[in-house]
Every structure is written in structure tokens, then in C-alpha cells.
Amino acid sequence: MPDEYTLAIRARQVDRRFGAVLALDGFNIDVHAGHVMTLLGPSGSGKTTALRLVAGFDRPDHGSIEVGGVVVADESTFVPPENRRVGMVFQDYALFPHMTVARNVGYGVDRDIRRRRVAETLDLVGLDGKEQRLPHELSGGEQQRVALARALAPEPSVILLDEPFSNLDAALRTRVRTEVADILRTAGTTAVFVTHDQEEALSTSDFVAVMRAGQVVQAARPTDLYHDPVDEWVASFLGDADFFGGEAASGKVATPVGEFPTNLKGSVRVMIRPESVVVSPNETGTAVVRQRQFFGHDQLVTVALKEGQEIRARLGPTPYLEPGDPVSVSVRRATTFPAR
Amino acid sequence: MTTIAPPRGTRESRKPSPAKRGRAPFALWALGLLAVVPATTPIIYLLWTVLRAGVTDTGGIPPARLASLFASTAVLVAAVTLTTAVLGTATAWLTTRTDLAGRRVWSTLVTVPLVIPSYVGALAMLGTSGNSGLVTEALRAIGLPGLPVFTGFWATWGALSLWNFSYVHLLAVPAIRRMDPALEEAARGLGSSRWRTLRTVTVAQLRPALLSGSLLVSLYVLSDFGAVSLLRYETFTRAIYAQFRGRLDVTPALFLSGILIVVALVLVWAEQRSRGRAALAATRPTRVPERVRLRGVGRLGAYGFLTAVVTGALVLPLATLAWWTIRGLSLGNPVDTVLPELARSTSVAGGAAAITVLAVVPLAILTVRHASRRTRLLESVTWSTYSLPHLAVGLGFLVIALRFVPPLYQTVSLLMVAYVAMFLPQALSAAQTGLRQVGVSIEEASRGLGVGAFGTLRRVTLPLLGPSLLAGGALVFLTVMKELPATLLLRPTGFETLAVRIWSASSELFYTQASLAALALVAVSAVPLYFLVARDLHD
Numbered sequence: 001m002p003d004e005y006t007l008a009i010r011a012r013q014v015d016r017r018f019g020a021v022l023a024l025d026g027f028n029i030d031v032h033a034g035h036v037m038t039l040l041g042p043s044g045s046g047k048t049t050a051l052r053l054v055a056g057f058d059r060p061d062h063g064s065i066e067v068g069g070v071v072v073a074d075e076s077t078f079v080p081p082e083n084r085r086v087g088m089v090f091q092d093y094a095l096f097p098h099m100t101v102a103r104n105v106g107y108g109v110d111r112d113i114r115r116r117r118v119a120e121t122l123d124l125v126g127l128d129g130k131e132q133r134l135p136h137e138l139s140g141g142e143q144q145r146v147a148l149a150r151a152l153a154p155e156p157s158v159i160l161l162d163e164p165f166s167n168l169d170a171a172l173r174t175r176v177r178t179e180v181a182d183i184l185r186t187a188g189t190t191a192v193f194v195t196h197d198q199e200e201a202l203s204t205s206d207f208v209a210v211m212r213a214g215q216v217v218q219a220a221r222p223t224d225l226y227h228d229p230v231d232e233w234v235a236s237f238l239g240d241a242d243f244f245g246g247e248a249a250s251g252k253v254a255t256p257v258g259e260f261p262t263n264l265k266g267s268v269r270v271m272i273r274p275e276s277v278v279v280s281p282n283e284t285g286t287a288v289v290r291q292r293q294f295f296g297h298d299q300l301v302t303v304a305l306k307e308g309q310e311i312r313a314r315l316g317p318t319p320y321l322e323p324g325d326p327v328s329v330s331v332r333r334a335t336t337f338p339a340r
Numbered sequence: 341m342t343t344i345a346p347p348r349g350t351r352e353s354r355k356p357s358p359a360k361r362g363r364a365p366f367a368l369w370a371l372g373l374l375a376v377v378p379a380t381t382p383i384i385y386l387l388w389t390v391l392r393a394g395v396t397d398t399g400g401i402p403p404a405r406l407a408s409l410f411a412s413t414a415v416l417v418a419a420v421t422l423t424t425a426v427l428g429t430a431t432a433w434l435t436t437r438t439d440l441a442g443r444r445v446w447s448t449l450v451t452v453p454l455v456i457p458s459y460v461g462a463l464a465m466l467g468t469s470g471n472s473g474l475v476t477e478a479l480r481a482i483g484l485p486g487l488p489v490f491t492g493f494w495a496t497w498g499a500l501s502l503w504n505f506s507y508v509h510l511l512a513v514p515a516i517r518r519m520d521p522a523l524e525e526a527a528r529g530l531g532s533s534r535w536r537t538l539r540t541v542t543v544a545q546l547r548p549a550l551l552s553g554s555l556l557v558s559l560y561v562l563s564d565f566g567a568v569s570l571l572r573y574e575t576f577t578r579a580i581y582a583q584f585r586g587r588l589d590v591t592p593a594l595f596l597s598g599i600l601i602v603v604a605l606v607l608v609w610a611e612q613r614s615r616g617r618a619a620l621a622a623t624r625p626t627r628v629p630e631r632v633r634l635r636g637v638g639r640l641g642a643y644g645f646l647t648a649v650v651t652g653a654l655v656l657p658l659a660t661l662a663w664w665t666i667r668g669l670s671l672g673n674p675v676d677t678v679l680p681e682l683a684r685s686t687s688v689a690g691g692a693a694a695i696t697v698l699a700v701v702p703l704a705i706l707t708v709r710h711a712s713r714r715t716r717l718l719e720s721v722t723w724s725t726y727s728l729p730h731l732a733v734g735l736g737f738l739v740i741a742l743r744f745v746p747p748l749y750q751t752v753s754l755l756m757v758a759y760v761a762m763f764l765p766q767a768l769s770a771a772q773t774g775l776r777q778v779g780v781s782i783e784e785a786s787r788g789l790g791v792g793a794f795g796t797l798r799r800v801t802l803p804l805l806g807p808s809l810l811a812g813g814a815l816v817f818l819t820v821m822k823e824l825p826a827t828l829l830l831r832p833t834g835f836e837t838l839a840v841r842i843w844s845a846s847s848e849l850f851y852t853q854a855s856l857a858a859l860a861l862v863a864v865s866a867v868p869l870y871f872l873v874a875r876d877l878h879d
Contacts, residue, residue: 057784081787088788094781098803107799108789154790 014063041211056081087151382736390598428508459566464657515549668852734826774808
């Protein structure tokens with residue numbers, strides 16, 4: 001598919017400073033057309049700033065941004081937001097409170113095709129029949145879908161979604177998230193989400209770009225990102241992980257929980273995720289159960305190794321383990337980084 | 341073990357409002373300055389007059405005269421401020437913390453006197469007392485001697501206290517509501533006596549509101565022209581008007597106005613500072629305090645006090661005005677004599693309100709959406725002219741027109757410019773509040789959907805801002821209706837508004853005519869003002 005390799009958004013070396021705060025510091029990103037990309041990072045990492053620069057609500061201090069192959073912002077160019085064909089779904093939805101659902105959705109559409117597009121998009125998001133409601137008469141989830149429909153209606157080349165699910169309660173969030181991802185894939189639109197929620201990022205995106213201190217530190221498919229993070233910080237940010245130190249020699253590194261293959265040399269760090277750890281009851285085992293948190297569908301077991309370190313294992317609801325039980329530990333998968 | 345707990349699924353706090361939208365467009369600055377510059381020019385001109393005179397002479401005013409003016413003005417300001425603080429706190433406390441019947445009604449009744457401008461109050465004082473006054477006639481009817489005419493210090497003090505204490509009430513009510521009863525209980529539990537608790541805890545919590553209210557009242561008393569001129573008590577404003585009327589040379593009047601502005605600016609500055617402090621100290625109490633149960637003499641005294649205040653500030657003046665009006669009508673005065681004045685008042689007030697609202701929109705967008713150090717400076721410059729004595733500001737406009745743009749002298753246009761300049765901050769604050777409620781993201785959503793900056797303003801921002809602009813405009817309308825000193829100075833010859841008619845008829849002792857005009861003024865301003873005040877009080 002040639003589309004796969006067309007860039008919908010391209011940003012190079014973008015800086016943005018707010019007073020003393022450098023919100024973006026050499027920000028780079030490539031978003032392929034038709035992909036759902038998520039910018040993931042902790043508070044203050046510059047995700048929202050990046051999104052606002054792409055939308056045209058703010059100007060970069062340095063660097064360049066292209067949307068659909070056209071330069072929209074650089075040292076000499078600034079295309080105002082209304083001419084970028086970029087749709088935005090805001091965290092607070094930003095629905096026009098004085099307009100009905102239909103007028104909100106039709107706001108950005110040319111008059112001659114407005115009726116048709118409003119009907120189509122409301123059908124797409126499953127809100128047909130609510131055309132004449134006012135935003136405050138809708139539930140949170142419905143408002144969310146109106147915001148999405150409004151952004152989709154002018155058929156933008158890219159849709160940006162700023163923490164779109166953060167105003168929904170936890171139970172609703174998972175459902176709406178899946179719905180929105182489906183709608184976006186049906187519409188075939190390129191979408192960029194911003195979130196600080198790892199689970200949301202990993203479950204809804206084709207690509208995830210992890211941000212820290214105004215830069216993208218790693219961009220990859222969710223599975224690759226989870227299993228092959230570039231450093232300890234990314235590894236910990238994406239989920240629980242335990243780390244061991246070791247010396248790499250002849251393609252291997254030895255740890256208290258076994259030997260792992262590595263391409264590195266010298267001092268290395270080994271990352272192990274709890275779900276890669278298998279713990280089994282063993283009368284002759286050298287490790288001892290230290291703590292057990294039972295969640296129903298699974299359990300997190302902390303084990304003390306004889307060398308004194310601890311490791312966590314995510315297991316199914318069985319076996320039944322008590323603190324003090326002797327166990328044996330094996331690890332199915334590990335990732336190595338150079339030690340800093 | 342090395343584990344770094346990831347901040348999994350923590351809710352991220354909202355981004356700080358992305359108001360940093362970069363530099364404001366040139367057009368916004370141009371329109372904003374166009375609105376603000378006329379407002380500040382006369383003030384700067386007057387200050388310059390003082391500075392220049394300070395090195396050479398005082399415009400022919402002997403220092404002893406200046407000193408006595410300072411003294412008489414200061415005595416009045418201090419006396420009225422103290423009285424209003426006591427009256428306003430008492431009414432606020434009685435209507436919020438006790439178990440008196442009809443607290444809401446009382447609380448509204450003690451704010452209604454705000455519809456009575458000081459010169460109307462003064463007119464009522466004059467019409468109550470003296471040889472043919474309402475109370476004198478009533479006393480005579482039962483064989484008692486009548487009242488002497490109320491003029492001079494005591495009458496002025498009474499009038500300004502009665503028609504200003506409501507400001508303190510309005511500020512004290514929310515402050516009392518916010519007081520945390522737990523603090524008083526904690527003090528008592530630590531062994532503090534009832535009296536010490538009142539002093540160190542209760543009053544301390546009220547202090548920011550009281551300070552703010554007192555400074556506001558001081559400013560109003562300092563600026564008052566209507567009451568002091570009708571009740572003949574010598575203050576700065578009365579002296580300025582006398583100087584201006586009596587001579588061809590306006591320099592002494594200008595010099596006095598400059599001094600008045602300097603004193604007022606100090607009060608404005610202090611008031612704005614205290615307001616900031618009051619906002620900082622605002623906390624939410626954890627629970628509602630138990631109402632104080634008033635019994636016996638205390639309860640009777642409380643009702644007596646409220647009745648006396650409402651009678652003095654509201655019932656007696658309205659009765660006096662009605663009585664004089666009826667007297668006039670029965671003597672054959674036609675009712676429709678005030679209609680031309682009413683029409684002039686409402687049309688200049690309506691026009692000024694409309695222009696002010698238009699002028700305020702770019703200023704509000706500039707200060708809210710493009711906040712920067714420079715727009716904050718612009719905003720504080722706008723506010724610094726607020727509540728300065730209208731007489732002085734009006735004189736500044738008059739002299740500037742005379743010296744630099746003579747064709748404007750004695751025109752309705754100049755009057756309008758002065759109104760807009762003086763009341764811009766009122767409408768600005770309403771527009772800013774409204775604009776802050778219209779989220780930035782709503783405007784951005786519109787831009788993102790392909791609509792330009794101007795289209796967004798027209799289709800999204802202005803429709804949402806409408807109610808706030810209307811409220812701001814209504815406030816300006818009411819204030820212009822009541823404005824006296826600047827109107828008196830700047831109006832074209834023969835251009836009589838209701839306010840001017842009331843004042844001039846009163847000073848010529850035509851109480852019947854003045855009362856009719858005063859009733860018309862009160863009636864026109866009462867209804868909208870009631871809604872503005874009632875909304876603030878009970879929400």
C-alpha cells in the first residue's frame with residue numbers, strides 16, 4: 001500500500017519555549033497517513049504543546065511542521081489553523097453551547113453539502129436522531145461523539161485528539177475508546193491522540209511515540225515498544241518492570257534469575273516484566289515468597305531471591321502461594337540496556 | 341531490587357490555560373488604546389497641572405484655605421466611613437447570623453437605598469426638614485415644634501452614611517457567610533473569652549471585607565458632589581465647583597482637582613490592593629454556623645434598628661419625594677414637565693452604554709486572550725481611572741476641550757466621550773468575566789473547523805458573550821442615568837437631564853419639580869438595579 005508510506009504529519013527539530021520552560025526541545029515525528037498514532041508521556045512532557053503546534057493554535061520558535069506534505073509552519077511560514085485541514089477534538093470537547101448538535105457538526109462544512117455531511121457523520125458516530133439537542137442536554141459520552149463528529153465532518157486530512165477520554169469515568173472510558181478507534185478506522189482518517197495513560201496508548205494505537213522533556217524518545221508499534229524499550233525510563237513508564245545489573249560476556253549476561261542473550265558488552269542492565277516471570281511452588285526452591293497481591297483474574301507475587309534481590313511475577317489466579325513459601329523462579333523473556 | 345513505579349493511569353491535571361497565544365494582532369492594540377487613551381488623558385493632564393503648579397504657585401489658593409479644605413473633607417470622610425462600617429456590619433450580621441424573621445427581605449431592603457443617588461438623598465433631607473418639610477408639618481399637626489433645615493456637617497454626614505452603608509453590607513454579607521464557625525469554637529476551647537474571641541477571631545476574619553468596603557465608601561465620600569453642594573458643607577468638590585463657577589480663570593479649580601485626584605488615586609490603589617488580599621483570604625467554611633437566637637430586648641432592639649435604618653434610608657426619603665410631588669400636582673404642576681429630561685437621560689445613557697460595550701470588546705479580548713505584561717499594564721491603567729471623582733475628571737475633559745479642541749466644547753459628543761471614559765471599567769469587568777467563561781478551546785475549535793479569526797468572533801465568541809455585555813451595558817446605563825457632576829460641567833447649555841434637573845431645582849428650592857424628577861429617576865433605575873443586586877446577594 002503506497003499510502004502506508006505517505007506522511008500525514010512531519011515535524012523536524014521543533015522548539016517551543018514558554019518563558020523559562022522549554023516545552024518542546026528538538027521535537028521530531030513522522031505520522032503515516034491512515035495510522036492512529038499516540039503521543040504518550042507524563043505531565044509536562046510537551047504532548048499537548050506538540051498537538052497545538054500541528055493544529056496551528058501556537059507557533060514554533062524553531063523547526064518545521066508539514067501537514068499532508070505542505071509546510072504549515074517554519075521560520076518563514078505560518079498557515080493559520082482555519083487553512084490547515086486539521087480537525088481537533090478537545091479535552092473539554094469545546095462544543096458550541098449555543099448551537100444544536102446539527103449546527104455544531106455542520107459548523108466547518110460548506111453550505112451546499114452541509115445537510116448530507118451532518119447526516120453522514122452523525123450516523124457514523126451513532127447519534128442520528130439527536131440533531132436538535134443542545135450540548136448540555138447530552139451525556140458525557142454523547143458530547144464526546146458530537147465533538148468527534150464535528151471534527152470529522154469537514155473531512156480533514158488529520159484528526160488530533162487531546163486527552164479525549166479523560167473527562168469520562170473509568171467504566172465508560174474503555175468502551176468509548178474502542179468505539180472512537182473503530183470510527184476513526186472506518187473513516188480512514190489519520191489520527192493523533194495525546195494521553196498520559198499507557199494502557200490507552202498501547203490498546204488503541206498503530207504507533208506510539210513516547211515523549212519526555214519535550215522530545216520523542218521512542219516511536220514504535222505498541223508490542224515492540226513494550227518489549228524493546230530504548231531505556232530503563234521508557235521501560236518503567238510503559239509498565240511494571242524489575243531491573244538487574246550484570247556483566248555481558250560472549251553474547252550472554254548472567255543474573256540471579258538466569259542467563260540471557262545480549263548483543264551488548266560490558267556493564268548492562270537487564271529488564272524483566274512481571275508477566276515474563278514464572279514462579280512455581282518448590283520445596284527445594286531457593287527463593288521465598290515475600291508478598292502476594294490477589295486481583296481475582298490474576299495475582300502479583302513478589303519473590304525474594306537468595307541473593308537478596310526481589311522480583312515480581314504476574315501469575316494467573318493459581319497457584320495459591322503464601323508469604324514464606326519456598327519457590328523456584330524462571331524467566332521467559334528479558335531485555336538488556338547498556339548501564340549508564 | 342530496582343523498580344521504578346510508573347505513574348500508571350494517574351489523572352493528569354488540566355494544562356494551564358493556553359492563553360499564551362503569542363502576540364496580539366496590531367488591530368486589537370489599536371482599538372484597545374483608542375478606548376483607554378481618552379479615559380486617561382484628563383487624569384494625566386490634571387496631575388501635570390498639580391506638578392507644574394507645585395513648583396510655581398497654587399493657582400492663587402492660599403495654603404491656609406487648602407489646609408482647611410483638607411481638614412473639613414477628611415473629617416467628613418472619616419465620620420461617614422466609620423458610620424457606614426458600623427451600620428453595614430450590623431445589618432449584614434443581623435440578616436445572616438441571627439434568627440430574625442424575614443432576613444432575606446431585610447437584607448434586600450437595606451440594599452435598595454443604592455437606587456437613591458446622594459443628591460436625591462440630600463433633596464429628601466431638605467424636603468423632610470425646615471419650615472415646610474414633611475416631618476415639620478407632621479410634628480406641627482400634633483402641636484410640636486418643627487425641625488430646622490438639615491444642612492451643614494451633620495446633615496451631610498447623615499445623608500452620605502445612609503446612602504452608602506449598603507456597599508459595606510454587600511461586602512460584609514459574603515464575608516460573614518464565609519466565616520468558619522470552627523475557628524470561633526477553637527478559640528473558645530482554648531480558653532479565650534467571648535469578647536477576646538470576637539476581637540481576635542471574628543473581626544479578624546471580617547477585616548479584609550471591612551477594609552475594602554471602607555476604602556470604597558471613603559472614595560465615594562471624597563468624590564461626592566451632589567450631597568455636599570445641596571447640604572452646603574465645604575469639601576474639595578464643592579470648592580472646585582465654586583471656583584469654577586465664580587471665575588474666568590480655571591487654574592485654581594484645576595489645581596484643586598489635581599490634588600483631589602492624587603488623594604483619590606491613593607484610595608483607589610489601597611482599595612484594589614485590599615481586594616486582592618480579601619480574595620486570598622477567602623475560604624469555604626466546613627459547615628454552616630448555628631444562628632444566634634435573639635430574645636427579648638435584644639430581638640426587639642434588632643427589629644427596631646433595622647426598621648429605623650430602612651425608614652431613614654428608604655421610606656422617609658421616598659415618602660418625602662412623593663409628598664412634594666403630590667403637593668406640586670395639586671398646585672397644578674403638569675406631570676409631563678419631566679418627560680424631555682427623562683428622554684434626554686435615557687438616550688444619553690443608552691448611547692453611552694452602547695458605545696462603552698463596543699469599546700470594551702477589543703479591550704476584553706486583548707486583556708483576557710492575549711494576556712502579557714503589557715496588557716496587564718493597560719488593564720491597570722484602565723482601572724486606575726475607575727471611581728475617581730467625576731467632578732475632577734469632567735473638569736479635565738472640559739479644559740482639554742477648551743484648550744485643544746474647541747469645537748467639542750459643550751457638545752453631547754464630549755459628554756459621551758467622558759461617560760465612556762469614566763464607566764469603561766464597569767463594562768470591561770463584565771466582558772472579561774464573560775470571556776473567561778467562554779473557553780479558549782471553543783474558539784480554537786472554530787478556527788480548526790476552517791473559520792477565520794473574525795468569523796469566529798462573530799459566530800462563536802460574541803453570541804456567547806452577549807449576556808455579559810448586556811449586563812455590563814445595563815450597569816453603565818444606570819450609572820450614567822445617575823451621574824451628576826460631569827454632566828453638569830460638560831453638557832451643552834440648556835441640555836437638562838433628570839440628574840441636572842433634580843440638582844438645579846433643589847438648589848433653587850423648587851422641591852416639587854425636583855421631587856417629580858427624582859421619583860422618575862429612582863423608578864427608572866430601581867428595577868434593573870434590584871436584579872443586579874439581588875443576584876449578587878442571594879446566589
